[in-house]
Amino acid sequence: MTTLRPTAAKARGAIEFAAVTKRFTGGAVAVDALDLRIAAGSYVCLLGPSGCGKTTTLRLLAGHELPTTGDILLDNVPIVGLPPARRGTAMMFQSYALFPHLSVLDNVAFSLRMRGVGKVERHAKAHEALRLVEMDTYSARLPAQLSGGQQQRVALARALVTNPATLLLDEPLSALDPFLRGRVRAELKRFQRELQISFVHVTHSQDEALALADHVVLMRAGRIEQQGTPEEIFDRPRTAFVARFMGGHNVFARPDGSLIAVRSNRTHIADHGQPATVTGVEYTGTGFGVTLAGSGAEEFTVALTEAALHARPVAPGDAVHLAWDEADIRPLADSTAAGH
Numbered sequence: 001m002t003t004l005r006p007t008a009a010k011a012r013g014a015i016e017f018a019a020v021t022k023r024f025t026g027g028a029v030a031v032d033a034l035d036l037r038i039a040a041g042s043y044v045c046l047l048g049p050s051g052c053g054k055t056t057t058l059r060l061l062a063g064h065e066l067p068t069t070g071d072i073l074l075d076n077v078p079i080v081g082l083p084p085a086r087r088g089t090a091m092m093f094q095s096y097a098l099f100p101h102l103s104v105l106d107n108v109a110f111s112l113r114m115r116g117v118g119k120v121e122r123h124a125k126a127h128e129a130l131r132l133v134e135m136d137t138y139s140a141r142l143p144a145q146l147s148g149g150q151q152q153r154v155a156l157a158r159a160l161v162t163n164p165a166t167l168l169l170d171e172p173l174s175a176l177d178p179f180l181r182g183r184v185r186a187e188l189k190r191f192q193r194e195l196q197i198s199f200v201h202v203t204h205s206q207d208e209a210l211a212l213a214d215h216v217v218l219m220r221a222g223r224i225e226q227q228g229t230p231e232e233i234f235d236r237p238r239t240a241f242v243a244r245f246m247g248g249h250n251v252f253a254r255p256d257g258s259l260i261a262v263r264s265n266r267t268h269i270a271d272h273g274q275p276a277t278v279t280g281v282e283y284t285g286t287g288f289g290v291t292l293a294g295s296g297a298e299e300f301t302v303a304l305t306e307a308a309l310h311a312r313p314v315a316p317g318d319a320v321h322l323a324w325d326e327a328d329i330r331p332l333a334d335s336t337a338a339g340h
């Protein structure tokens, strides 16, 4: 019997999208000539605004959609011609997708039953998957008799029971309250490390992507706007879109029309510099967030420590200047002429 935990230290789940385009009938191009390589055993977050093609990318990998053109490989095997159950992928659905009338054990064993696996073997594998997520003692319960976090772990066991090389997760944390979200997030990361398979996780949340991913892929209109480690994406935004989407940055236009990004916590309120008017001051718990309006339609934010605000108080309506250090400038590839 195959085991869910790797015996040898061999990572699985290397993914390659080669020039993949998905055009839906009616003409919408959801994924546009996507080239993407994901290393085996890595945690990848697909991030981007609504409609940018994240879910379609995941569904192409799962086999729930077929590409219009291009190839997809999993561990060097072309998978486009394979049905979802034979691809080596598994999708983790929201915990509310558990069958309410089936026990935890039967929920987890369900996909094996669909594949014609005999009762003894499927129960053995379901118990193993439940042990992995520390839920085996609950195997006789119904989903309604579990907490939200426990249901989420059962949903994870249900996806892992087929021993996939890559686990696909579409907004897995969005239905959870903030406390549980943090806990389940930490567990997902731990399971991914232990299993040494790749996780491809679709999210709207910048924080989630930064906290979880080894590799962040930020999409825009069916293409990759920027990809890299969380630090690279956050600290070295390539375009104004990335700086704005990731948040925590201000985008300033220089007199020559070029754009730069400066982190909100490196933007200072000063005597000279870019003129701006304070529009709000909010306590954030770790300090204060000051929002400001520029001369045009621009909006800026400055993150101040409590000490900095008290040393130089500001209030809505104040006319101030914004300044930054040379070392904190991140030049952006686009310019005001590009229409941002």
Ligand SMILES: Nc1ncnc2c1ncn2[C@@H]1O[C@H](COP(=O)(O)OP(=O)(O)OP(=O)(O)O)[C@@H](O)[C@H]1O
Pocket: 024, 025, 026, 028, 029, 030, 048, 049, 050, 051, 052, 053, 054, 055, 056, 057, 204
């Ligand atoms: N079955 C479909 N038929 C036609 N167009 C579709 C279909 N599914 C998605 N699209 C379109 O493809 C584009 C990408 O959709 P997709 O669901 O991949 O985006 P997303 O980034 O996951 O968005 P969200 O964050 O809102 O879920 C959108 O413009 C969407 O309207």
